[in-house]
Each structure stands twice: as C-alpha cells, then as structure tokens.
Amino acid sequence: MNRSRYTRAAALGATATLALGLAACSSGGDDGDGVTITWWHNATSDPLQGLWADVAAEFEADHPGVTVEVTGYQNEDLQRTLIPNALQSGDAPDLFMVWPGGEVRSQAEAGHLMDLTDVAADTIDEIGNAVMPWQVDGAQYAIPYAFGATGIWYNKQLFEQAGIEETPETLSELEDAVADLKEIGVAPIAVGAGDLWPAGHWWYQFAISSCSTETLQTAIPELDFSDPCWVEAGERLEDFLAIEPFNEGFLATPAQTGADSSNGLIANGNAAMEFMGPWNAGTIGSLTTDGEVPEWLGWFPFPSIEGAEGDPGIIMGGGDGFGISADAPEETVELLQYIMSEDVQRRFAETGAGIPTHPGAADAVADENLAASAQALAEASYVQLWLDSALGPAFGGPLNQSIVNIFAGSGTPEDVVATLEQTADAQ
Amino acid sequence: MTVTQAAPPLATAPETLEAPARRKRSTNSRKWLEIALFAGPALIVFVAFVILPVALAAVYSLYNWNGLGPLDRFIGIANYQRALSDPLFLQAIGNNITIVVASILVQGPLAIAVALLLNRRLRGRGIIRALIFVPYVLAEVIAGLSWKLLLSPRGGVNALLEAVGLEHLTRPWLADPDIALWVMFGILTWKYLGFAILLMLAGLQGVPQELHEAAAIDGANWWQTQWRITLPLLGPTIRIWIFLSMIGSLQLFDMVWVTTKGGPVGATNTMAVYMIQYGQGQYGYGSAIAVILFVISLAVALVYQRFAMRRDLAGAVTSGVR
Numbered sequence: 001m002n003r004s005r006y007t008r009a010a011a012l013g014a015t016a017t018l019a020l021g022l023a024a025c026s027s028g029g030d031d032g033d034g035v036t037i038t039w040w041h042n043a044t045s046d047p048l049q050g051l052w053a054d055v056a057a058e059f060e061a062d063h064p065g066v067t068v069e070v071t072g073y074q075n076e077d078l079q080r081t082l083i084p085n086a087l088q089s090g091d092a093p094d095l096f097m098v099w100p101g102g103e104v105r106s107q108a109e110a111g112h113l114m115d116l117t118d119v120a121a122d123t124i125d126e127i128g129n130a131v132m133p134w135q136v137d138g139a140q141y142a143i144p145y146a147f148g149a150t151g152i153w154y155n156k157q158l159f160e161q162a163g164i165e166e167t168p169e170t171l172s173e174l175e176d177a178v179a180d181l182k183e184i185g186v187a188p189i190a191v192g193a194g195d196l197w198p199a200g201h202w203w204y205q206f207a208i209s210s211c212s213t214e215t216l217q218t219a220i221p222e223l224d225f226s227d228p229c230w231v232e233a234g235e236r237l238e239d240f241l242a243i244e245p246f247n248e249g250f251l252a253t254p255a256q257t258g259a260d261s262s263n264g265l266i267a268n269g270n271a272a273m274e275f276m277g278p279w280n281a282g283t284i285g286s287l288t289t290d291g292e293v294p295e296w297l298g299w300f301p302f303p304s305i306e307g308a309e310g311d312p313g314i315i316m317g318g319g320d321g322f323g324i325s326a327d328a329p330e331e332t333v334e335l336l337q338y339i340m341s342e343d344v345q346r347r348f349a350e351t352g353a354g355i356p357t358h359p360g361a362a363d364a365v366a367d368e369n370l371a372a373s374a375q376a377l378a379e380a381s382y383v384q385l386w387l388d389s390a391l392g393p394a395f396g397g398p399l400n401q402s403i404v405n406i407f408a409g410s411g412t413p414e415d416v417v418a419t420l421e422q423t424a425d426a427q
Numbered sequence: 428m429t430v431t432q433a434a435p436p437l438a439t440a441p442e443t444l445e446a447p448a449r450r451k452r453s454t455n456s457r458k459w460l461e462i463a464l465f466a467g468p469a470l471i472v473f474v475a476f477v478i479l480p481v482a483l484a485a486v487y488s489l490y491n492w493n494g495l496g497p498l499d500r501f502i503g504i505a506n507y508q509r510a511l512s513d514p515l516f517l518q519a520i521g522n523n524i525t526i527v528v529a530s531i532l533v534q535g536p537l538a539i540a541v542a543l544l545l546n547r548r549l550r551g552r553g554i555i556r557a558l559i560f561v562p563y564v565l566a567e568v569i570a571g572l573s574w575k576l577l578l579s580p581r582g583g584v585n586a587l588l589e590a591v592g593l594e595h596l597t598r599p600w601l602a603d604p605d606i607a608l609w610v611m612f613g614i615l616t617w618k619y620l621g622f623a624i625l626l627m628l629a630g631l632q633g634v635p636q637e638l639h640e641a642a643a644i645d646g647a648n649w650w651q652t653q654w655r656i657t658l659p660l661l662g663p664t665i666r667i668w669i670f671l672s673m674i675g676s677l678q679l680f681d682m683v684w685v686t687t688k689g690g691p692v693g694a695t696n697t698m699a700v701y702m703i704q705y706g707q708g709q710y711g712y713g714s715a716i717a718v719i720l721f722v723i724s725l726a727v728a729l730v731y732q733r734f735a736m737r738r739d740l741a742g743a744v745t746s747g748v749r
Contacts, residue, residue: 080707084494106708110495194602194690249580249599251691252607258572260579270581393708394493401515401693401704408604408692426491426509426709 035329036067038093040083042075042320047351055344059335066331079103080393087112087325094328095335098142098321100133101385102392107323113141114324119333123340130357133385134321143340146354147319148278149301149377150201150386153369156296158186158272167300171240174303178245181272187247190262190271192255193407196400197388198262199250201275201316203403203416204387205302206240207233209310213382220390223424225417229309234406234413236305241407247271251408256283263287267294275302277318277386278355278373293352299369301376313381318389319357391420398423481721488715493708506715516705516716519689519696520723522608526697527676529612531669534623537616538668539661542627543653556628563621571685574614575601578686601687604694611695615682619675623668630664631657663739670731677724698723 039056043049049072056068073082079099086092092112098104107113116124117140124131124140134142154167162181168174181188193199208216211229219225247253247265254261255276263280265271267287274280285293304312322339324332338344345361348354352367355374362378365371377383388396402419405411488507491500510516545556562570577583578600585597600610634657642652658665680699683689689696689704698720706713 088494106493106495110493110497112495194688196688196690247580249602251604252579252599252602252687258576258579260576260581395708397704397707404690405692410604410692422509426505426712 034065034067035331036069037095037329037332037335039068039070039095039335040078040093040097041070041072041322042078042097043072043353044074048072048348048353051344051347051351051353055339056335059338063331063334068335092325092327094325094332095322096325098134098323099389100142100144100318100321101390102395103389104134104141104321104323105136106392108136108139108141112326114326114328114333116140116143116324116333116336120337123337126342126359127340127357128359130319133319133390134323142321142323143336144319144321144357145339145345145348146278147317147357147377148355148370149315149317149373149380149383150205150275150277151299151301151315151373151376152273152275153266153280153284154273154298154300155266155269155271155294156298158184158269159298162186162272167298168303170303171305175240175243175245177273178243186269187265187271189245189273189275190247190253190265191250191274191407192253192262193246193250193404194252195255196404197396198255198276199404199407200388200396200400201386202240203233203237203406204384205275205316206236206305207387208314208316208384209233209302209305209308210236212309213311213314216382216384220387223391223420223427225420225424230417230420231413232308234403234416236308237403237406238413241409246407251404256287259287261287266297278370279353281367281369282353293367297369299372301373311381313379314384315376315380315382316384316386317377318386320354392427394427395420395423484714484717484721487711488718490711491709492711494710502711506712507719509712510715510719515693515696516698516701518693519698519701522695523677523679523697525608526612526615526679527673530615530619530672530676533612534616534620534672535665535669538620538623538627539658539665541620541624542631543657545624545628546631559624560621562618563625565618567618567681568685570618571614571682575686578610601695602691604691607687607691607694611683611687614686615679618682619672623672626664626668627661630661633664634660666736666739670728670736673727673731674724677727678720 039052041052043052052070052072056070060066060068078097083092083096086096087107087110098107098113104113117138120140120143123143127143130144130147131140134140134144152167158181159167159177162177162184164177164180168177178188191198191202207230210232211219211227215227215229219227219230247262247270250262253265256263258264259268262271262274262276263284264287266274267284281293281297284297285291288294301315322336324336340358342358342360345356345358346364349356349361349364350366352365352370355365355370355377356362362374365374384390388399391399398419399416402411402416405415406413487498489501489503490498491502491505492498541559545552545559549555580599580602584600588594588597598606601607638656638660639652642656647655678699679697680703683695683697683700684703687695689700698716702713702716702720706716
C-alpha cells in the first residue's frame with residue numbers, strides 16, 4: 001500500500017515537472033533592463049567566425065547594457081531549416097542571414113523583415129548598387145556584406161603541363177583546353193553534380209549567355225519562360241557535355257566534402273577546373289594536405305559564347321546579406337550598420353572569406369583570385385543573381401534536378417523549361 | 428515472446444456501476460484517477476507531438492504555402508495530384524517497394540541461416556556474434572560516409588579490385604544510375620543484417636530443447652528438425668522482423684541522404700528523401716508527400732498486423748509453446 005502511494009506521488013511529481021518544463025519553454029528572452037540581440041550567421045570556422053565574435057564584443061563594449069548573442073550555423077541548415085522555422089514560430093533571431101532574390105522577397109512579403117530603407121539609409125547609400133538584389137518593390141530589407149562572382153577556378157600547373165598558355169576567353173577555347181587536359185590524363189573539369197546545384201550553375205551560365213538581358217529582367221520576376229533562349233541554354237549544355245569534359249562519376253560527386261568531391265579533385269591535382277563561387281579558394285584550401293590555399297590556384301571569368309544572344313559582359317554571382325527581424329530591438333540596426341562599416345568590411349576582406357560590398361574595402365582584398373573576381377564583377381555590364389536564388393527557394397530542388405537529368409543524359413532541354421513552368425504555376 | 432499474461436480489465440462496464448452503491452463507485456473513480464495520472468502525461472505528449480503534427484500536416488497539404496506567410500491559399504488536392512503525377516516521386520515509391528521486397532527476400536533467409544549457424548556450439552561464437560552486430564551499432568552517418576568514400580570512383584573498392592586484377596569490374600558504384608539502387612541495397616543489408624540476426628537468435632532461444640530431443644528420438648534428421656520445428660516456432664520472430672523491416676524500408680531516409688541524396692538522377696530516391704528535396708520552400712507540397720508516406724506506411728502496417736500478425740498478437744502461438 002505504502003509503496004503504491006509513493007509510486008503515485010512520484011507519478012504526480014513527474015507530471016508536474018513535465019508541465020512546468022513545457023511552461024518554461026514559452027518564457028525566456030529579454031531579462032531585466034538590458035537588451036539582448038541574437039545574431040545568426042553562417043560562419044562555422046575561423047577566420048570569419050572569430051571576426052563576427054569580435055564584432056559582437058566590440059559592439060557590446062560600445063553599447064553598455066546591450067548583449068549580443070552571436071551564433072554560427074551550417075549554411076544550408078541555417079537558411080533552409082532554422083531561419084524559416086524561427087520566423088514561423090514567431091521567435092525569430094534579431095539579426096540573421098538573408099539570401100537575395102526570391103528568399104528576401106518571400107520573407108518580406110510575409111512581414112518578417114524590418115524595412116531598412118529609412119533607418120539605415122546612410123549605410124545603403126555607402127554600399128551602392130550591390131544592395132539591389134535585397135530590395136523588394138523598392139524597399140531595402142537586408143544589406144549584403146559579401147558579394148562575389150562565379151567563375152572558373154583552375155590549376156595553373158596543370159594548364160602549363162597541358163600547354164595551355166592563356167586562359168580561355170571563348171567557349172571553343174575552353175573546349176580546346178578540355179581536349180589538351182585530357183591528353184595529360186587529368187579530369188578537365190570537376191563538377192559536384194551529386195549535390196545538384198553545382199551542375200545547376202552550368203545551366204544557369206548557359207542560360208544567361210543565351211538570353212538577352214531584357215529577357216532575364218522580365219522573365220525572372222514574372223516567371224515567364226516562354227522565350228526560346230531557355231531551351232537554347234539546355235541545348236548548349238548538351239553540346240558541351242558531348243565532349244565529356246567532366247570528372248568520372250560526376251553524378252555522385254559532392255561539391256565540398258572529402259578527397260573525391262569536386263573541391264577535393266582540384267585540391268589534389270586530379271582535376272584542372274571548377275566553375276564555382278567566390279568561396280571556392282577557402283573550401284579547396286581546407287582539403288589540401290597543409291590546409292592552405294594552393295599557390296597554383298587561379299581564377300578566370302566564364303568564357304563568352306560565340307553567336308549567343310546574351311550580353312558578353314554579363315557575369316553571374318550572388319552574396320550574403322544580413323536582415324533584421326520586424327520586431328527586433330532598435331539597437332539591432334546600429335549593429336548592422338557597424339557590421340557594414342568600412343572598418344569591419346576591410347577586416348572582412350582581409351580574412352579572405354569573401355569579397356566585401358563596401359567600396360572603401362575593395363583594396364583590402366588580399367587574395368589574388370578574389371581580387372580578380374571582384375574586378376570582373378566591377379567591370380561587368382550586368383550582374384545576374386544565381387538563378388536558384390533569384391527564383392526563390394521552391395525552385396532550387398526541381399530546377400537543379402532537371403538540369404542534372406541533362407548531365408545524366410536522361411533529360412532534355414525542354415524538360416528543364418517544363419519544370420520551371422510547373423514550379424511557377426504552383427507558386 | 429514469453430510475456431503473455433493477460434492484462435487486467437481496465438474498467439468495468441457502466442451498468443455494473445449502479446447497483447452495489449458507494450464503495451464500488453469510489454473504487455471506480457480512484458481507478459480512473461489512477462489511469463488518468465499514469466496514462467495522462469504520456470497521452471498528452473503523444474497527442475501534442477504525434478497526433479497533432481500528423482493532423483496539421485494533413486491540413487497544410489491542402490494549401491500552397493511557403494512556410495512564411497499565413498495559410499491562405501487553399502488549393503484542395505492539387506498538391507496530391509502534382510505528387511502522384513511526378514515521375515520522380517513515382518520512381519521514389521517504386522524504389523521504396525523494391526527495397527521492402529528485396530529486404531524480406533534476401534535479408535530474411537540470410538539472417539535465419541546465420542542465426543542457425545551461430546546458435547550451435549562453435550569456437551569463437553561470442554566474437555562472431557559481436558562482429559556481425561557491429562555495423563548495426565555504428566552511427567548511420569558514419570557508416571554512410573564510409574561507404575560513400577569506399578565506393579567513389581577513386582575509392583577503396585575500386586582500388587581493391589584493381590589490386591587483385593579485376594579491373595574490368597571497377598565502376599563508379601554510386602554514380603551509375605543502373606546499379607546505384609542495388610549498391611544502396613547492399614549497404615543497407617550490411618547495415619541491418621546484424622539486427623535481423625540478433626532478433627532471430629533471440630527467437631531461437633525460445634525454441635525448447637526438448638522438442639529437438641523428441642524429434643531426434645523420432646529419427647528426424649537436421650534438416651527435418653529445422654524445417655518442422657525451428658522455423659515454425661521462429662514464426663512470430665520472423666513476422667515481427669518483417670514488420671520492422673517493411674516500416675524501416677518505407678521510411679528510409681538517413682543512409683540514402685548521406686550517401687547519394689537520392690541520386691544519381693533519382694535512382695536511389697525514396698519518398699522521404701524526395702520530401703526533403705522538394706518540400707523546401709513549399710511546405711504545403713512537402714506536407715502532401717508526408718501524408719502520402721504516412722498513409723502508405725499505415726496501410727501496410729494495419730494490413731500486415733490484421734492478416735500476418737493476428738495470431739502473434741493474440742498470443743495464440745506463444746500460449747501453445749508455453
């Protein structure tokens with residue numbers, strides 16, 4: 001009898017604890033007089049993680065009573081899972097990474113982002129044109145701290161061995177280079193089609209080379225893919241695939257993990273070229289034996305395509321911005337302005353983690369390849385955002401899969417356009 | 428297997444409450460209080476974290492929803508129509524079914540055979556048992572990444588084949604759409620066979636030695652003993668393993684995600700992998716996929732329990748053994 005009473009008491013206790021525990025989940029947040037700013041970014045390793053931690057500490061020192069809780073999360077987890085969930089739950093971080101194009105649009109339209117147009121007007125002016133992909137209907141919802149171009153990263157030593165004296169400027173020169181590199185027994189180009197998006201970028205590039213700038217400017221916001229140039233993009237990709245320029249087993253090759261990833265093949269000298277964004281020096285560097293960015297790594301912009309309708313001066317790129325939650329404390333705007341200041345941007349440039357957006361920080365880019373990429377960006381006649389970013393989160397998976405189907409020989413250029421149209425219809 | 432004691436009746440029927448007056452009523456209300464106290468917390472957690480999400484997913488699946496704004500674009504069953512007309516999703520369902528069937532046909536007999544072998548007295552039995560169980564203990568991600576590295580074009584498997592003069596067998600194992608699903612099935616068999624063997628071994632412990640002795644006296648040979656005594660008595664274990672295996676195969680996600688992400692070109696896609704890849708940014712559609720996966724799993728589970736496991740659940744076989 002006694003025993004069962006104890007059991008019951010214990011069960012009651014457990015129930016109460018559980019109930020209290022559930023209740024405790026809903027409280028928390030601001031404590032007392034001080035203001036707490038939560039800041040989520042995508043830097044999970046130094047030097048960038050350290051830089052953001054320093055920036056947060058400096059801001060705290062300058063603003064007594066303000067606490068900045070800064071956390072770095074893995075990029076895709078952060079953008080695809082953590083931030084959408086936090087926004088939906090109504091418990092969003094105050095300052096967080098925002099991708100341009102479709103993502104900033106959907107978050108702004110749902111009322112989750114603070115309109116920065118007036119409160120951060122000075123900063124927006126200083127940064128200049130790079131802020132445009134983070135505007136929605138003329139209002140500024142996030143400010144980029146990094147923006148870079150996608151281009152071809154290559155191994156200068158292998159180019160030399162293959163007797164390639166100058167980096168290709170036209171597609172046919174690129175095809176000649178592929179043939180020369182095959183001669184010396186290396187994979188001419190590495191592509192991580194197993195992760196889908198790296199293959200996607202090839203089609204995006206052929207698309208922006210095939211479509212006129214006017215078509216790009218109307219088709220993407222209106223989701224109208226009726227122009228024949230969208231099919232042409234796939235046809236050009238098919239023609240390029242016909243010379244078999246990519247590494248063996250590219251359909252299952254990941255982009256950044258391990259020696260057999262496309263980054264790994266470059267790092268180990270098993271492949272000569274890779275078409276990638278500005279982060280590539282860092283991710284290749286992390287896979288070399290000494291963990292350093294190889295000295296033989298070079299960069300050149302994607303070659304122009306003879307006879308294509310697209311603007312030859314066009315370049316594809318993208319970047320990372322920070323946006324502020326609609327109900328964040330007002331100090332968050334000051335923190336964002338501090339992050340975007342010339343001083344912090346110069347320090348960002350010195351880390352080599354990316355290309356800063358502040359014009360005053362441009363000369364602080366130490367890495368030669370990033371400097372070349374930044375220069376190409378500055379000289380470009382038009383900068384097209386990566387198409388999956390520009391179109392929005394719902395497009396990435398289906399679009400990239402249909403592009404990989406072309407890589408595998410099981411899909412057609414028309415299929416890609418059909419996928420785009422179907423996804424657009426479901427929006 | 429052997430716990431077959433009937434549960435005490437939880438509550439008496441309402442009619443019996445009226446006649447024998449107060450004392451009985453107070454016992455009854457105490458009983459209800461007890462039930463509420465003990466079952467309540469679990470029930471609350473179950474409803475809040477299982478039933479409610481399932482119901483919400485069913486609601487979301489009727490909307491076009493990007494996960495950010497309000498739920499205001501009702502589109503009826505359009506998400507379901509889209510899913511069931513997408514060849515990639517149909518291929519994913521087909522892959523799930525292939526893995527369900529292949530697991531039962533290949534892993535089942537293999538596990539029983541190994542369990543029979545390991546149930547006999549032999550030198551180093553403990554070590555062999557432990558070794559067979561190692562893959563199952565290994566974390567999915569570690570096992571998946573290891574296989575991914577081994578099976579890559581420049582990986583260990585191809586290097587081994589070259590080293591022993593079998594160059595013609597080398598291939599990009601996980602990058603060839605024609606064989607990737609079978610390679611994936613091989614990895615899954617390697618990973619989960621240990622669990623099946625462990626279950627079968629446990630089942631074999633429940634087969635009484637006396638029956639073997641009796642059969643031996645009757646002149647049955649080894650095959651006859653296995654076929655007529657061991658296997659029928661192992662039946663409940665086999666049926667519960669088939670059940671677990673089917674549900675696991677239908678919901679397969681982690682191993683595929685780590686090794687191939689469903690590629691190449693959907694060759695190893697499963698419903699769950701498809702849900703993650705296509706539910707990003709379109710949570711209504713992702714919810715529809717989740718509901719389809721749930722309905723298929725539930726239907727399989729109910730039909731199987733109704734027809735294949737009925738006797739096991741009623742305790743008929745076990746009470747016979749006892």
